[in-house]
Amino acid sequence: MYRKLSLAFAVGALMLAGCGDDDDAGSDSASATADTGTGALTVYSGRDEELVAPLIERYERETGNEVEVRYGDTAELASTIVEEGDNSPADVFFGQDAGALGALQNENRLIELDSELLDSVPAAFRSAEGNWVGTSARARIIAYDTRKVQQADLPESILDLTDEEWKGRVGWAPTNGSFQSFITALRLTEGDDDAKAFVEGLKDNDAEVYDGNTAIRDAISNGEVEIGLINHYYVAAARDEEGDDYPVGIHQPAGDIGSLVNIAGAGVLASSDQQNAATEFVRYLLSENAQKYFADETFEYPVSADVPADDSLTPLADIDQPDVDLSKIDDLQGTVKLLQDAGVL
Amino acid sequence: MATSEARARGLPVAARGRRGRRAPPALLAAGLAVAALVLLPLGYLLIVVGSEGSAALEELGSERALRLLARSTALAAAVTASAIALSLPLSWLCVRTDLPGRRVWSVLCLLPLVIPSYIGAYLLVSALGPRGELARLLEGPLGIERLPSLYGFTGAWIALTLATFPLVLLPLMTMLRRLDPSLEEAARGMGSSGLRTYRQIVAPQLMPAVGAGGLLVALYVLSDFGAVSIMRFDSFTRVIYTSRASFDRTGTAALAMMLVAVTLVVLWLEGRTRRRAEVFARGAPGAARVQQRVRLGRWRWPALGFCATVIGFALALPVGMLALWTTRALAGDVEWSSIATAAGNSLLAALLAAAAAALCAIPVALLAARHRGRASRAVELSSYAGHALPGIVVALALVFFGTRVAVGLYQTLAMLVFALVVLFLPLAVGALRASLLQVPPRMEEAGRSLGRGPLAVFATVTAPLARGGLLAGAALVFLTAVKELPATLLLSPIGFDTLAANIWRTTTANAFERGAVPSLVLLAVSAVPLAILAARDR
Numbered sequence: 001m002y003r004k005l006s007l008a009f010a011v012g013a014l015m016l017a018g019c020g021d022d023d024d025a026g027s028d029s030a031s032a033t034a035d036t037g038t039g040a041l042t043v044y045s046g047r048d049e050e051l052v053a054p055l056i057e058r059y060e061r062e063t064g065n066e067v068e069v070r071y072g073d074t075a076e077l078a079s080t081i082v083e084e085g086d087n088s089p090a091d092v093f094f095g096q097d098a099g100a101l102g103a104l105q106n107e108n109r110l111i112e113l114d115s116e117l118l119d120s121v122p123a124a125f126r127s128a129e130g131n132w133v134g135t136s137a138r139a140r141i142i143a144y145d146t147r148k149v150q151q152a153d154l155p156e157s158i159l160d161l162t163d164e165e166w167k168g169r170v171g172w173a174p175t176n177g178s179f180q181s182f183i184t185a186l187r188l189t190e191g192d193d194d195a196k197a198f199v200e201g202l203k204d205n206d207a208e209v210y211d212g213n214t215a216i217r218d219a220i221s222n223g224e225v226e227i228g229l230i231n232h233y234y235v236a237a238a239r240d241e242e243g244d245d246y247p248v249g250i251h252q253p254a255g256d257i258g259s260l261v262n263i264a265g266a267g268v269l270a271s272s273d274q275q276n277a278a279t280e281f282v283r284y285l286l287s288e289n290a291q292k293y294f295a296d297e298t299f300e301y302p303v304s305a306d307v308p309a310d311d312s313l314t315p316l317a318d319i320d321q322p323d324v325d326l327s328k329i330d331d332l333q334g335t336v337k338l339l340q341d342a343g344v345l
Numbered sequence: 346m347a348t349s350e351a352r353a354r355g356l357p358v359a360a361r362g363r364r365g366r367r368a369p370p371a372l373l374a375a376g377l378a379v380a381a382l383v384l385l386p387l388g389y390l391l392i393v394v395g396s397e398g399s400a401a402l403e404e405l406g407s408e409r410a411l412r413l414l415a416r417s418t419a420l421a422a423a424v425t426a427s428a429i430a431l432s433l434p435l436s437w438l439c440v441r442t443d444l445p446g447r448r449v450w451s452v453l454c455l456l457p458l459v460i461p462s463y464i465g466a467y468l469l470v471s472a473l474g475p476r477g478e479l480a481r482l483l484e485g486p487l488g489i490e491r492l493p494s495l496y497g498f499t500g501a502w503i504a505l506t507l508a509t510f511p512l513v514l515l516p517l518m519t520m521l522r523r524l525d526p527s528l529e530e531a532a533r534g535m536g537s538s539g540l541r542t543y544r545q546i547v548a549p550q551l552m553p554a555v556g557a558g559g560l561l562v563a564l565y566v567l568s569d570f571g572a573v574s575i576m577r578f579d580s581f582t583r584v585i586y587t588s589r590a591s592f593d594r595t596g597t598a599a600l601a602m603m604l605v606a607v608t609l610v611v612l613w614l615e616g617r618t619r620r621r622a623e624v625f626a627r628g629a630p631g632a633a634r635v636q637q638r639v640r641l642g643r644w645r646w647p648a649l650g651f652c653a654t655v656i657g658f659a660l661a662l663p664v665g666m667l668a669l670w671t672t673r674a675l676a677g678d679v680e681w682s683s684i685a686t687a688a689g690n691s692l693l694a695a696l697l698a699a700a701a702a703a704l705c706a707i708p709v710a711l712l713a714a715r716h717r718g719r720a721s722r723a724v725e726l727s728s729y730a731g732h733a734l735p736g737i738v739v740a741l742a743l744v745f746f747g748t749r750v751a752v753g754l755y756q757t758l759a760m761l762v763f764a765l766v767v768l769f770l771p772l773a774v775g776a777l778r779a780s781l782l783q784v785p786p787r788m789e790e791a792g793r794s795l796g797r798g799p800l801a802v803f804a805t806v807t808a809p810l811a812r813g814g815l816l817a818g819a820a821l822v823f824l825t826a827v828k829e830l831p832a833t834l835l836l837s838p839i840g841f842d843t844l845a846a847n848i849w850r851t852t853t854a855n856a857f858e859r860g861a862v863p864s865l866v867l868l869a870v871s872a873v874p875l876a877i878l879a880a881r882d883r
Contacts (some may be wrong), residue, residue: 068840070840082592083594087748087752209577214854333591333593336590340588
């Protein structure tokens with residue numbers, strides 16, 4: 001027994017020695033690679049693996065290109081890219097909101113995209129400076145338990161959820177990129193103080209903290225909380241699967257920031273040594289195939305190639321939301337700081 | 346985690362006597378190289394903090410940091426207190442009374458140590474949480490709509506108490522077994538009441554064991570990442586983890602340094618109580634008399650009830666929940682291929698870490714056991730850095746180091762293995778040094794006098810004799826590395842999924858069913874080195 005184990009450990013030690021050597025050699029070769037587009041493309045995805053992994057697999061199948069994906073929270077990955085600086089292994093950043101993309105643009109981490117790529121989406125869904133492009137649109141909603149909350153009792157504004165009436169009934173996800181982007185928008189429309197008061201109010205109102213949108217939606221359907229601050233497609237997809245009996249409803253308060261329409265989008269890293277291949281990947285996300293995937297599989301709003309959204313959704317044009325320029329909600333750092341100061345991060 | 350396990354196993358405290366020859370320069374160089382490697386993360390973290398000293402100071406004085414300090418120490422204090430409160434009666438019942446099945450109880454009470462804190466916490470949430478089994482049972486017939494939330498301080502407190510109380514129980518049981526009853530008998534003989542005897546004679550002798558065990562618990566709680574994350578309690582480790590999204594590396598590094606400072610204070614206290622404990626142990630005179638067991642009589646029923654309750658929550662509940670979720674998972678689709686890949690990756694990383702730690706331990710342990718001196722003392726001390734450094738701190742430091750300095754190592758398996766070695770080297774050094782101390786230096790000297798060189802003597806005399814210790818050390822490192830969580834999360838290469846990461850991901854998303862099979866596989870994988878260690882002890 002001992003002999004076999006000793007052998008195993010010896011082999012392990014040799015392998016380790018091997019690894020070490022490889023890596024020493026690797027440090028130089030990585031930066032020397034030219035933009036041939038033949039190496040694996042590295043994508044940092046703030047979007048959930050469940051939602052986008054099938055699409056990326058499709059891309060790999062159709063193009064024969066290899067893609068490595070690092071999944072994480074949008075803000076976490078954006079912050080990582082800033083920390084990594086010129087040494088970042090990432091070629092593409094695929095985020096779930098305009099805020100993180102804007103923050104990366106401000107830090108000069110993203111290259112300017114081809115105008116033809118930018119022009120394929122409506123002006124509202126791309127960076128004014130041209131460093132990122134929206135790949136699908138999504139609406140913030142107030143999801144609610146249709147068994148416990150009557151339509152008439154739903155709040156007229158998301159800001160009402162800090163009222164005593166909603167104590168302990170709300171679920172939220174402060175680490176989530178879409179939520180943070182909404183807070184950045186709230187800071188723009190209402191000012192920092194009111195935004196902070198809202199966050200602190202939710203916290204003091206015993207709002208339950210969740211890991212992400214899916215967890216919140218499931219918490220509503222399981223009766224754990226009655227109200228959740230999430231994106232529309234989590235409910236739309238579940239309803240499609242579970243049928244009309246699905247007990248989670250969508251509320252989009254008229255003219256309220258709680259009904260904000262945001263984008264998921266992508267940018268190409270300035271530090272990437274495969275910028276052409278990375279741009280091709282972004283182009284693929286805007287292609288008809290990918291847009292249909294967003295429409296049919298994830299129930300988001302397509303933004304290019306004239307692909308229609310799913311019928312079950314409120315048409316994008318009918319969503320009554322305040323006028324917020326997505327290019328301006330780029331102070332993610334400030335929002336993270338605000339959430340930290342409020343004691344929720 | 347490393348710290349607590351090493352200490353719980355009673356790894357050597359100080360080598361006495363044996364002041365060997367001067368260390369050969371090559372050995373000393375190897376030892377110093379290992380020391381430099383394990384001190385690297387802490388050193389780089391200091392550079393990061395120091396390079397923006399004023400910003401770091403501002404963060405340290407901020408209300409947020411102070412709140413964090415208060416919360417983390419409150420949790421550590423609460424868990425320590427409850428672990429002691431559980432262990433005192435348990436150890437007394439198992440050692441000093443005629444409690445039925447006391448041998449079995451005393452073994453069962455130690456088993457919770459095998460369950461990683463995040464698996465324990467996940468199973469607790471899935472049983473007693475707002476969406477757990479209990480809630481489901483109560484919902485229908487009793488019409489109870491919601492249970493008091495388990496998340497936050499309460500949940501972290503319960504989960505960590507159940508995970509750590511054996512760390513107090515173990516030294517306490519040892520101490521109780523060793524107590525010489527003649528002192529107590531003398532006190533009783535002179536008319537002292539039972540309670541007074543306990544207070545004046547027994548309790549003071551137990552204090553060192555309680556203190557040392559309690560501080561181990563505190564250290565475990567401060568370094569724990571898994572349980573607090575699943576219980577959503579913002580202690581240092583969890584906030585450091587989420588702060589990576591803050592675009593503020595100085596602030597995050599400052600928090601990490603603050604945590605290290607707290608663990609150092611706890612370690613220092615622990616070292617002090619340990620030295621006091623030795624004084625007590627050596628003070629026991631002559632051969633101890635046989636202890637009389639207290640007859641419980643009618644009291645044995647409540648006593649049994651107490652033991653059963655503790656074991657029920659600490660062991661039966663997690664095991665039962667794991668069985669329940671596993672059967673449910675097996676009824677549906679289990680992603681066997683991804684679990685197999687994760688298991689393979691976990692094995693690979695842990696095996697590499699065990700091998701590398703064993704290799705690094707050789708010069709350190711040789712210096713410590715054979716060549717006492719200032720330099721070898723320094724080498725040995727620095728090899729214990731992993732004791733003071735929570736996994737999340739080492740991981741964060743290496744992320745900074747990887748993005749700025751060792752770019753080629755960033756997000757490679759080598760970096761992950763490096764972190765695991767830093768964290769768990771003390772386990773390998775401790776085990777190897779203990780067995781080296783049992784090899785009589787005379788045998789090596791005989792080898793040298795017969796004309797063999799130092800390397801040949803090491804290979805033909807020392808190594809075969811100390812092999813058991815080396816293997817035990819490697820097995821210990823494997824055991825802790827395979828379930829390590831924070832460094833694995835932060836440093837794994839892209840797409841390198843491990844069992845620990847898999848379990849953490851599914852359970853933080855409340856997908857209890859999907860966490861069951863990987864948890865079971867992880868426990869099975871760690872059973873192998875445990876069996877080796879147990880066989881050795883016998």
